[in-house]
Amino acid sequence: MSARPKIIVIDDDPTGSQTVHSCLLLLKWDVATLKQGLLDNSPIFFILANTRSLTAPETERTNREICQNLQRALLETNTQDYLVVSRSDSTLRGHYPLETDVVSAELGPFDAHFMVPAFFEAGRITLDSTHYIETDGIRTPVHETEFAQDSVFGYGHSYLPKYVEEKTAGKIPAHQVKRFTLDIIQKDSTTALMDLKENVCVAVDAQQQADLDRFSQDLLTTASQGKKFLFRSAASLLTSLAALPPQPIAPDKMASYTRNQKPGVILVGSHVQKTTRQLEHLLKQPGVAGLEVDVARLNSDLTRASTIVAEILSQLASAYAAGQTAVVYTSRQELVFDDVDTRLAFGEAVSSLLMDIVRGLPRDIGFLISKGGITSNDTLSKGLGLTSARLLGQVIPGVSVITTGEEHPHFANLPVVLFPGNVGGDDAVTAAFQRMAAA
Template sequence: MASIDPAALPAVAEPDVDALAARVADADRVFVVLDDDPTGTQSVADLPVLGAWDVEDFAWAFASGAPAVYVLTNSRSLAPESAERINREVVRAALRAAERSGIRVDFVSRSDSTLRGHFPLEPDTIIDEVRRAGGTHIGNTVVVPAFPDAGRITIDGTHGVLADGAFTPIGETEFARDSTFGFTASRLADWVEEKSGGEIAASDVVQITLATLRRSAAAVADALRSAADGVPIVVDAVVEEDLIQLALGLEIVEAEGRSFVYRVGPPFVRARIGQRLREPVDVDGLTADRSVRGGLIVVGSHVGLTSRQLAHLVDHRDLAVVELEVPRLLEAHTAADEVTRVIDAVSTALLGGDVVIHTSRTLVRTDDPAESLDISRRVSQAVVDIVHAVAERRTPRFVIAKGGITSSDVATRGLDIRRARVRGSLFPGIVSVWEAADGLAAGIPYIVFAGNVGDDTSLTAAVARLSATA
């Protein structure tokens, strides 16, 4: 762990975000964001979100005139073969809808700011599917995992977590020990080599550092041009202005005919389309007046921060707590009874006030990544079944889903959300507020709360803002 002195870094540039937004608006182009869990939307506002990807779904999103559309692939919870298949399906449908609508689409592979996910599989699949369709040649993958709003930054090619002025390289955090997507490298070029199994040498990766980003957009463009075809480009970022400067450099070289696919953390899209950071959503009046008094909080994430947030919530709010006991869920002879028990308990408790349902906090895992993923999927399916059954009986005042995979499964399968719109964030730059256009959540706020953002009190604050008993 090292301290960071902002004064020792190059001076922050002052890029013209309004000029960038104007250029994006004038272009007949939409960025299609394949979001491997829904938490990517926490950095943007007023954009459509798709929980399904038929051509007609894309046509609905493109008709909005928005510069970007998010597609919930939930691929981080899937095996590589399934992730590849879904990426191909999304690209295929988007290209067909774009041809019908007479627009150009570029693709963003949105993933985790702590480097967990199917890399390089997903961006490589997008590139290949565009090639098969006879689309624009995509020369490079641009890797930008930084999420400054949540303290995830990249300096001199090394990615890490910034907290209280101390910088911890990402390879030294709990995220690097993920049972499915674990890694050791903190330097992004080394991480690319590690995740590609050595097929891409770290020495070949092009790095765009703060020194380049903060010099000028022209300098960024020169660095982008220097990348040979097929070579990944990794980018520093510490503040929002760094991402905007990158976007301006990309605009320059894309106007010259180059195309990229982006593998990025949440705020990249906001910067790429020139959208300013918005004030948090005003939730007054957002919750419909319903006979059911309580909201539903679903906690599936097991990262340490989520467990601390859950503990704080339980200690500081008057609400019902229902635990889904995962060991019982994984036993064939007790699984159905456990699901039924939780459905009944939650449905009854909602009549009296807010209810939190959480999976047992002891993470059941194995040394086999595929088996760990299977356990996660079985637990997710139970959560989906519970939420769906509860919402069919009585609609909560609001739903908060805690954890990336959890929030995707709850949205698309638990609440049948096929089309929605991001209203904005609940707190500055983090925690999405969605307005569902269909499904069991139509008319109530759906809150997408990543497992690894905020502080120990943030979940409590979110419930307090939305609750009838605030």
């Protein structure tokens, strides 16, 4: 088999790197920046498209721009051996099939696109083509969870062929979805893979990492023989495709990246129930000061943003001077909007407010934890103004740490924890905080 292909991940929020390390996260996708990713020593890099926060037209435009620039970057770097992954949520939320359709149109044709939503660190497994969340030994079909009720990306099926039929509005009927169940992927699947053609949709089972390790080897073997595949996956497939050694600094030693043993700041934007429980647990811990951002005030008058920012930064400065880590969190009550576009626009206004807070943080904070995918993407690209970042590894399972780098004009070498909204038990954010603050 030829050398391992470069794995190009177009990520719909900044948390898909949650099972790998030592690679680049790109927050811009001009040709020069994409060439930086292609020429990097790591076998994998991520393009943080953040499309889960965008409308469908914006998502289409963003993916098309990325793919067209990627075509040029591949040509100019003479990169011929590569795989493209449209990384999305392990609870099936996101712009499917829009994103894979655009990638297929721009970078195809492909022989197949694979649905691989497994993410083992968060208990997301797929058995007999049905996707589950497994918590404390109890498996719940994902359509019976809060995630399926998402006001933008809701759905009614956990059985992946029916999910595909639902999301494609019947364009791909359930009976046309190929099913790669455990009995297929746990043995040699190369013959089945070689038979795929015409961008057929394939639902892939996975119960443990070893399943995807084996399957990835067969994928790479068939790709080296000329098959062209596209992936719609969560994070665990990336672990197997990249096949990296252990991260340089162990998770329980990540405080070695914390600057000067200073307190940090924790930013909480995600509104899923899991995040709210984690926030409640965190606020009971010693050494933290909770600062609530009442977004209802913003809802009634968007001009109040600067007043709210000034209030929070004043409170934060007091907490920091007292040696406390400030926890800045948006109010938890669910607001009601007339339509999806209004909700997304308000979300952007809240994010803009939070980014004003990030830009006003004390320059010497020890670390920053960002909770929520959209919040994390905005923290990196807007709050910190990064074009790219180097992934250090994970502080707890499924939760990555990046560094701003030594050239950052305001926050040089700041470790930033990217914490997905839907990962971990009630004590998970507390655990990440305690590890980063251990120094």
